[in-house]
Amino acid sequence: MAQFTFDHIHLRSPDPEATAVFYERMFGAEVLRSTQQGEPRVDIRLGGQIIFIAPIKGDNTAPPPSMPYRGLEHIGLAVTGLDQVVAELKDKGAEFTMEPTAIRPGIRICFVRGPENVAIELLERSA
Numbered sequence: 298m299a300q301f302t303f304d305h306i307h308l309r310s311p312d313p314e315a316t317a318v319f320y321e322r323m324f325g326a327e328v329l330r331s332t333q334q335g336e337p338r339v340d341i342r343l344g345g346q347i348i349f350i351a352p353i354k355g356d357n358t359a360p361p362p363s364m365p366y367r368g369l370e371h372i373g374l375a376v377t378g379l380d381q382v383v384a385e386l387k388d389k390g391a392e393f394t395m396e397p398t399a400i401r402p403g404i405r406i407c408f409v410r411g412p413e414n415v416a417i418e419l420l421e422r423s424a
Contacts, residue, residue: 303346304347305346305347305348305349306347306348306349307348307349307351308348308349308351308413309413310350310351310352310353310413311413312352313338313339313350313352314339316339316350316411316412316413317339317340319411319412320341320343320348320411321341322389323386323389323391323411324374324417326341326348327341327342328340329341329342329347343372343374344374344375361415362414364394364416371408371415371416371417371418372415372416372417372418373417373418373420374418374419374420375420375421375422376421377421378421379397379405379419379421380397382419383396383397383407391409391410392410393407393408393410394409394410394416395407395408403423404420404421404422404423405420405421405423406418406419406420406421407419
């Protein structure tokens with residue numbers, strides 16, 4: 298069988314620069330600026346993964362969905378010290394759509410709303 302490795306996530310944004318700055322400010326993402334076909338390009342590296350941020354051009358792009366919905370629903374980020382992380386993100390102005398909650402023994406989660414209504418789960422696993 299073929300071997301598959303993770304390569305990237307692709308986001309669309311009316312303002313890629315502002316989207317990249319959000320992830321940099323909130324989660325410490327590394328902003329990667331380059332050019333593609335002579336146009337500026339903004340991507341990020343978050344948790345070791347590359348996220349491409351493509352500009353929305355024209356009116357032929359559907360609006361962002363609201364959770365829950367079918368298909369790729371959210372980005373999950375593992376953290377340690379969830380309560381402290383939440384407090385720091387609130388100080389930065391993050392909007393939480395779910396406060397920290399124990400979903401089963403040893404796992405607590407919460408959700409932050411990102412640009413374009415992207416749902417970002419923060420997850421803490423205890424030993």
